[in-house]
Amino acid sequence: MIRLLVADQGSATSGEVAAAAGVTRQAAHYHLAEMVRDGELRRVGAGRGSRYVADADFDRTYPREGLEEDRVWNEVIGEVPRIREADPNVRAILGYASTEMLNNAIDHSGGSAVRAKVWGRDPLAFEIHDDGVGAFRHVRDRLGLPDDLAALQQLSKGRETTAPDRHTGEGIFFTSKAVDRFELDANGLVWIVDNLRNDQAVGDAPAHPGTRVRCEIEPTTDRTLDGVFAPFVDEESLRFERTVVPLALFETEGRFVSRAEAKRLGTRLDRFREALIDFDGVEEVGLAFVDELFRVWAGEHPETRLVPVNMPPTVERIVRRATSN
Helix, strand or coil, X not given: CHHXXXXXXXXXXXXXXXXXXXXXXXXXXXXXXXXXXXXXXXXXXCHHHCEEEECCCEEEEEECCCCCHXXXXXXXXXXXXXXXXXXXXXXXXXXXXXXXXXXXXXXXXXXXXXXXXXXXXXCEXXXXXXXXXXHHHHHHHHHCCCCHHHHHXXXXXXXXXXXXXXXXXXXXXXXXXXXXXXXXXXXXXXXXXXXXXXXEEEEECCCCCCEEEEEEXXXXXXXXXXXXXXXXXXXXXXXXXXXXXXXXXXXXXXXXXXXXXHHHHCCCHHHCCEEEEECCCCCEECHHHHHHHHHHHHHHCCCCEEEEECCCHHHHHHHXXXXXX
């Protein structure tokens, strides 16, 4: 919440943080002080009137028109020693993630400017912020989806692009898997992927123009880009053929009971050869939902294999019953 507020307003007071997060001013001050100690924020002023601003090692705003993502990355390498001196696997991940997210802002945002911020500390981090229409609204309007949340859900599946002649739709998906923590907020929604905890979440965010993406990674990680791609890319064709659908992003109070929910979940999954349907966090499913997804949809799309994973026992019994007929 603090990062979102500072990104939205440019700065924040402890009182503003307390009001936005629904905590006491003392609790807000504690968390702000921690972020100051970690080098993420800088305190300006004193007393109740003091404000907190992002204390980035690299902070530059560029006109979007004519901007090239590799130019920005080369400037970061030249000016932030800890990025330049990071282990090759970490530098490769940061280079891939930052240029992919910057390219999205250049090609899709429709805005006038793009701001890049980089922190050369622990964790290493960057933010890309444009002033365009917002990623979820852009996808919603281009694909004719019912709302911004549906657009977020489609982006989470991968291979979703509104410019297929120039993009594969892989950037957001693989960036969200490559870094330790991924945040994308736009149009009043924030999507967070925490790979250290193997968790994802969607929540409300302060409304602001455009899209903000933040990525963090510990400089000691042994994660590699090849290791990130491997579970999803076919060994022979090298195509993005497999995906994971986290049902937690589609849930209504942890329950999936209707055929309509199954149809929404299956939207555009036929672009993949295999889709893991991740039931982690799902408390209840209805027979109609399971039948529609694993019998009806699967029967209509035999080229796509649906694989249920992380099912609690109650869910597994219903899935087995539906798929054994």
